Amino acid sequence: MFEPDYFRDPSWVDWGCPINWGSGLNRNLALWYLAAPNAMGWGSNKVRDLCRKNDGTLTNMTPGTSWIGPLSARGSFGALKFASAAAMEVSFSSFVLAETSPWTVWWRSTLTSYGDSFPGEWSLKTGQATGFIVFHNTADSSYRPLSFGSDSNFVTQKASTDWSSSIVGVPQTYALTFDGASISTAGSYALYRNGNAETIGATGGGFASVPNVSHLGYASANSTEFDGNLPEFRILTRCLSAREVAAYHAEAIAGYPTVLNRVPLPRLSPEQSAAAIIGRGLTRSLGLSRLSLVG
Amino acid sequence: MTPLELARDIVAAFIAKSGVREWQDAETRAAIADATVDLVMRILYGPPPWPDPMALPDYFKVEPGTAKTIKSSSGDAAITLTSVANAAARQAATLDLGANWARRWRLEVEYELAATPTAGNTISHLGSWQNASGGGQGNTSGSDAAYTGYSSNIDASIKQLEFLGDFVCTAQATATVQKGLVGVIVPKARYLNLVVYNNSGAAFHSSATNIVIRLTPLEDLVQDAV
Numbered sequence: 001m002f003e004p005d006y007f008r009d010p011s012w013v014d015w016g017c018p019i020n021w022g023s024g025l026n027r028n029l030a031l032w033y034l035a036a037p038n039a040m041g042w043g044s045n046k047v048r049d050l051c052r053k054n055d056g057t058l059t060n061m062t063p064g065t066s067w068i069g070p071l072s073a074r075g076s077f078g079a080l081k082f083a084s085a086a087a088m089e090v091s092f093s094s095f096v097l098a099e100t101s102p103w104t105v106w107w108r109s110t111l112t113s114y115g116d117s118f119p120g121e122w123s124l125k126t127g128q129a130t131g132f133i134v135f136h137n138t139a140d141s142s143y144r145p146l147s148f149g150s151d152s153n154f155v156t157q158k159a160s161t162d163w164s165s166s167i168v169g170v171p172q173t174y175a176l177t178f179d180g181a182s183i184s185t186a187g188s189y190a191l192y193r194n195g196n197a198e199t200i201g202a203t204g205g206g207f208a209s210v211p212n213v214s215h216l217g218y219a220s221a222n223s224t225e226f227d228g229n230l231p232e233f234r235i236l237t238r239c240l241s242a243r244e245v246a247a248y249h250a251e252a253i254a255g256y257p258t259v260l261n262r263v264p265l266p267r268l269s270p271e272q273s274a275a276a277i278i279g280r281g282l283t284r285s286l287g288l289s290r291l292s293l294v295g
Numbered sequence: 296m297t298p299l300e301l302a303r304d305i306v307a308a309f310i311a312k313s314g315v316r317e318w319q320d321a322e323t324r325a326a327i328a329d330a331t332v333d334l335v336m337r338i339l340y341g342p343p344p345w346p347d348p349m350a351l352p353d354y355f356k357v358e359p360g361t362a363k364t365i366k367s368s369s370g371d372a373a374i375t376l377t378s379v380a381n382a383a384a385r386q387a388a389t390l391d392l393g394a395n396w397a398r399r400w401r402l403e404v405e406y407e408l409a410a411t412p413t414a415g416n417t418i419s420h421l422g423s424w425q426n427a428s429g430g431g432q433g434n435t436s437g438s439d440a441a442y443t444g445y446s447s448n449i450d451a452s453i454k455q456l457e458f459l460g461d462f463v464c465t466a467q468a469t470a471t472v473q474k475g476l477v478g479v480i481v482p483k484a485r486y487l488n489l490v491v492y493n494n495s496g497a498a499f500h501s502s503a504t505n506i507v508i509r510l511t512p513l514e515d516l517v518q519d520a521v
Contacts, residue, residue, distance in 0.1 A: 014481040016422070016457040038478050044463040045415035052454055063415030063463065263398055263481055265355065 007255035010036040028238040036077040056092040076231035089218035102180035102239035195249030360512035367503035386442040389428040397512030407505040412464040412495035421456035424484035435488035
């Protein structure tokens with residue numbers, strides 16, 4: 001009876017009021033870019049913030065080709081496509097990740113490449129000096145799933161596992177949470193991939209200042225460029241719990257059944273509903289096949 | 296108690312009353328289901344004979360209703376977009392969607408610009424929903440007029456309006472009428488004050504002949520056939 005694509009088809013989302021603020025997962029949601037055909041800036045040089053606060057601007061990207069549909073961005077409504085060239089980025093008004101209060105950065109991406117000399121990274125940068133870099137494959141061939149600024153300033157140590165083979169070409173969700181306790185202590189952070197916690201190593205270098213997130217895709221400080229698809233990016237001004245991160249991941253792969261507002265489906269009359277549940281639901285649950293009350 | 300809850304409770308009671316694991320027997324299950332249907336049909340329709348088995352609709356379908364247009368004249372609501380400059384906005388007169396409006400409307404536009412816009416630039420559409428014609432949210436007036444927000448602060452004021460969607464421009468020269476889908480919108484009330492915010496990089500054409508905003512109701516149907 002129900003539309004099979006109800007949660008997969010973004011046309012059922014109420015894009016005028018897309019965020020279900022009644023969902024606990026959306027509490028303290030501060031920014032959400034979500035690529036969806038015919039909505040929120042799709043096809044234009046703007047990425048509309050679902051929170052209506054901070055729209056992004058495509059730079060060095062071509063609106064006609066940078067927005068890719070669900071067939072090219074598996075498991076998503078769509079995505080912004082970056083390439084390891086031309087300093088492609090989405091810029092927006094600087095968003096300060098607080099040093100003494102919690103926050104979460106959540107994103108979904110598919111890497112196209114992950115090479116040995118910075119081709120397979122994506123980044124958030126602050127101005128032109130420091131950065132927030134994920135999948136930074138440093139010159140010494142160590143793999144850091146996440147680092148801030150230069151190679152010597154990082155939050156997570158070498159990853160215990162080289163992710164390159166498992167994430168290239170495979171849609172992933174990630175979350176980096178900060179509990180607000182100590183900006184330079186690794187224990188204040190948690191990193192998740194596909195809803196599961198990853199090991200956080202010790203911090204290194206002289207990292208002391210919080211990033212001003214203002215760009216996605218390119219860090220000019222070390223010419224690192226994201227090479228892949230970015231279906232969505234979110235910032236929350238609270239620290240998501242492990243359970244919430246897992247719930248976020250489940251929401252993402254299911255088409256956001258509770259965190260987005262949708263147009264309600266038509267309702268049946270009580271008699272129709274009764275006939276439906278008697279003829280189908282109960283028949284099925286009882287293991288019967290002989291009732292034919294419904295057409 | 297709804298019929299659904301009643302049917303559920305009847306079946307549950309039957310199962311509880313059946314013998315030890317008797318409900319695992321196929322014939323007993325069939326009998327329970329038949330008895331449940333019998334009781335619910337009696338509750339819904341009284342004693343037999345009952346109406347023929349209900350042909351329950353199996354498919355949701357959509358059909359277009361009569362479109363409403365917003366344009367300079369002869370439309371359902373007026374908006375004069377002629378020569379509206381880049382980075383300027385215009386508000387339409389209040390549009391009445393009718394006492395019973397469709398849940399979803401397709402918003403599409405036809406625009407002609409006075410110069411070649413930048414490809415990828417946008418003309419944004421925002422709306423104030425209200426229960427009566429006239430002034431609405433974001434300091435919209437309900438009349439065809441320039442829109443400047445509360446105090447020449449368009450960007451701040453439109454945050455109070457619902458973002459209905461962007462028209463994405465292509466770099467077509469003047470005299471080409473660009474036609475595109477803005478999106479499928481969900482009205483929150485009967486009356487709409489529409490605001491058109493031009494960020495195309497060019498002004499609208501000085502003639503309103505080829506400027507039309509069209510809202511088509513997408514009427515929901517529940518029916519048997521595909």
